[in-house]
Amino acid sequence: MGLARNTVLYAYEQLATEGYVSSDRQGTVVVDLKSNVRLSVRLSVQLSGQLSVRAGESDAAQDVLPLAQARLSRRAQNQSHTHNQAQLQVQSQEGAALDSGASKNTVDAVLPDAALTSAFAPGVPALADFPQASWRRLLDRAWRSCSVAQLNYGEAAGELRLRVAIADHLRASRGVLCEADQVFITDGTQSSLDLCARLFADVGDIVWMENPGYKGALTAFHAAQLQVHAVSLDEQGLAPDEIDIVQHRPKLIYVTPSHQYPLGSVLSLSRRMQLINHALAAGALIIEDDYDSEFRHDGPPLAAMQGLVADAPVLYLGTFSKTMFPALRIGFMVVPKHLVAALTRALAHAVPRGRACDQLALAEFIQSGQFAAHLRKMRRLYRHRRDVLSAALSLHLGDLGVVCGGSAGMHLALILDARAPDTLVCAQALQQGIVVHPLSLHALSHAAPVFNGLVLGYAQIAPEQIEIAVEKLAHIVRQLVR
Known part of the structure; x- marks a missing residue:
């Protein structure tokens, strides 16, 4: 060839x-993906009796016909217009408060602000490398063109121009099948999770979560009074068994398939198709948190689950906190077509949007190609920093830990020797100005399997500082082991 x-x-x-x-x-x-998927379909049919299978279809994904389609929760449907407006305004504010304080970490509340940009605070992008001058020009242009009407509350779904820009970007870069009307602007991932938990599930409904998993999602689900069921992981990602399927029928399934948080595994294609089939069988929705998969280091970005099947039962969540900067406070949800009208009605008088100029500036940032250029620059930067951190960990801690999760994103996970408890390592590291998060705190419950290790963000730390910080960490770990 x-x-x-x-x-x-x-x-x-x-x-x-x-x-x-x-x-x-x-x-x-x-x-043989088709055999794997059909095995999953047969299992789901036997267990739930909720599927019918079409004969003679070549596409295994089309073999599934859900009898019940996911819809808004009863509490969202039953609220009166007046009550809906007051209640969801409060919930939106709660979600925004959660989002401002709950990034993908576990100890932000007890850390000084300066520590959040230290090595190795996860979830923090390379803020010094963001093109502030270009962004200021876009903001200035947006404000000059802003009308009096745009100073009022905006549409609950967000500015149409930004929704169009996001839809175009997702189709090209992530394989997401969507139109602009399926995109809803939020105040960030935590705000999106809060809305998903309240609008698509009722009190007492079951939500599947990866274990270990993202504590921000756990917070949102607990706040919505959902039953969180921890599902184990294996080398292919989320691995539900017959007990999970039969005894813990989900209303929502939360996953981070492109870069599992915090371990960093990738959900295999066959496992993604099986999970979609489980969701269809249960009449459930999958919440796909695509928090940092734009930064794929070993090959191009993986296609999103949302685009694997037409009209997939997937709520696709994204954010600009990692790709741009956290203070922007703009995220988005992409919902299935059949939910657009109901969700629009539910949010129309409940979540008034503002900050039109920020959204218009972001739309121009995307449509002008500056966003794509920024992503290319950050991918090169983060890939280099990942390589430096991986080499340093191998040199100084290779005999006491195993590194995982380096194929994408902005952090690595280090599974540590059990003789060095991760909470003690983190406490002693903080005394030396090094912020690392204990992997054990990402277990969903005390009864769930616990990993002993560290979550190491590398996006915001200069390569020349990585080696020094890792040496200090290694000294702490070795002292504890001795």
Whole structure:
């Protein structure tokens, strides 16, 4: 074919990463995805009796016909117009408060503000490398063109121009199947999670969560009085078993498939299709938190779950806190088409939007190509910092820990020797100005399996500082082991 060997190897590695092929000593074979999916469908039929299977269809994803389609929760449907307005305004403010204080970490509340930009605080982008001058020009232009009407409350779904820009970007970069009317602007991922928990589930409904998982999601689900059911992980990601399916029928399924938080695994393609089938069988919605998958280091970004099946039962969540800067406070949800009208009505008088100029500036930032250029620059920067951190951890802690989760994102997970409790490591590191988060605190309950280790954000730390910080961490760990 006239292709270089490295090009071919790179293509096969990408196919393996996405779960299309598997390799062993015998060679590389195409994974029988259809058999895996149909096995999942048969299991779901036996367990729930809620599916019917079409005969003769070539696409396994089309074999599933849900009898019950996901809809707004009863509490969202039953609220009167007046009560809906007052109640959801309070809930929106609560969600915004959660979002401003709950990033993907566990100890922000007890840390000084300066520590949040220290090594190795997770979830913090390289703020010094954001193009502030360009952003100020866009803001100035937006304010000059702002009308008097735009100083009032805006549409609950957000500025149309930004929704169009986001939809175009997601179709091109993430394989998301959506139109602008399916995009709803929020105040960030935590605000999106709060809305999902309250609008798509009722008190006492079950939500599946990855274990270990993101504590911000756990907070939102507990605030909405949902039953959180911890589902274990394996090398392919979320791994529900028959007990999960039969005894803990979900209303919502929360996953971080492209870069599991905090371990960093990638949900395989066959597992994604099985999860979609489980959701269809249960009449559930999958919440796909795509928090940092724009930063894919080993190959191009993986396609989102939302785009794998037409009209997939997926609520796709994204944020600009990681790709741009946290203080922007803009995130978004992409909802299935059949939910657009109901969600629009539910939010119309309940979540009044503002900050039109910020949204218009962001729309121009995306549509002008500056956002894509910024992402390319950050990918190179973060890939280099990941490599430096990986090498330093291997050199100084290779005998006492295992690094995982480096294929994407802005953090690594380090599984530590049990003789060095991660909470003690983090406490002693903080005394030396190093912010690391204990992996054990990401367990969803005391009864759930607990990983001992560290979550290490590397996006905001200069490469020359990484080696010094890792040496200090290694000294702390070795002292505890001794």
